[in-house]
Amino acid sequence: MSSATLSPPPRTLEIRGLGKSFGxxxxxxxxxxxxxxxxIVGLIGPNGAGKTTCFNLITGFYSPSTGQVRLGGEDVTGKKPFEMARMGIVRSFQKTNILKSLTVFENVLTGHYLEARQPLWRTFFPGRTVREAEHSVRESATRIVHTMGLGHRIDTPASALSCGELRLLEVALALAAKPEILMLDEPAAGLNSQEARTFGEILKTLRGTLVRSILIVEHNMSLVMGVSDRIVVMHFGQKLAEGAPADIQGNKQVIDAYLGGGNQA
Known part of the structure; x- marks a missing residue:
């Protein structure tokens, strides 16, 4: 699948003055x-810096107290999560949504819900259009499974996967929704060094093929610095710094924020 087949036309995700207060x-x-x-943009910061809250604001799980989210110049602030997903912004979660009793292929197949909507009567009286759509969905699921390096596990129940394989499957589920912008929330949590390196290499192959852009929250600094074009650093709910990975790694404020803790609830 080439980037030329992706739709809609290229759009920038713009976050402007976004804020959220709780009590x-x-x-x-x-x-x-x-x-x-x-x-590929990395969103990093100490624990409690507000990274996941920021994700929730962008994707409609929280309503912002202030600011705007724009996609391709259109104000999409406050849209529901399913509306954001239909517009091409899809996220993963820190907690897995894998169905352990299903195989790898079956999990990814169920993830095509945005594409596979159809009237109930078509389920009982499938015509050529429905059969072609089902064939297309199965082809897409197979492609995603192989792209994520899980081809050898395609018929394996998810319950039998390793931690690293489960992380790959979680991303595969998000890809099944056909995102334009893929947002990943700590996708490498629990991975060992080799698994994280493999995950990073796979992540870089997704850009321009199955997705156009990626926004990733991640605590594995080696991974996020290795895959990101640009890094945004949060600290105590605010943006502390932004720049290329090399610039961020040498930024004294960023170093002090991490070494000094900065943990907030």
Whole structure:
């Protein structure tokens, strides 16, 4: 699948002055950054910095107290998660949504829900259009499984997968929704060094093929620095720094934030 087949046309995700307060506490305050077409952007920061809250604001799981989310210049602030997904912004979660009793292929097949909607009567009286759609969905699921390096496990129940394989399957499920912008929340959690390296290499192959852009929250610094074109650093709910990985690694404020802790609830 080439990038030329992706739709809709390329669009930039713009975050402008985004904020969220809970009972007077600013979980996120005045965050602004872009995810441009073709970019992998890393969102990092100490525990409690507000990264997952920021994800929830972008994808509609939380309503912002302030600011805007724009996609291709269109204001999409406050859209419901399913609406954001239909517009091409799809996220993964820290907690797995894998169906352990199903095989790898069956899990990815169920993930094509956005594409496979059809009237109930077509289920009982399938015509050529329905059969062709089902064939297309199965082909897509197979392609995603192999792209994620799980081809040798395609018929294996998810319950039998290793931690690393489960992480790959979680991304495969998100890809099944045909995202334009894929948002990954700590996808390498629990992986060992070799698994993380493998995951990073696979992640880089997704850009321009199955997705246009990726926004990733990750604590594995080796992984996020190795795959990202640009890094946004959060600290105490605010943006501390933004730049190329090499610049961020040498930024004294960033180093102090990590070494100094900065853990907030």
């Amino acid at each position: 007077g506490i600013h979980a996120v305050k005045d965050i602004s950054f872009d995810v441009k077409t073709g970019e």
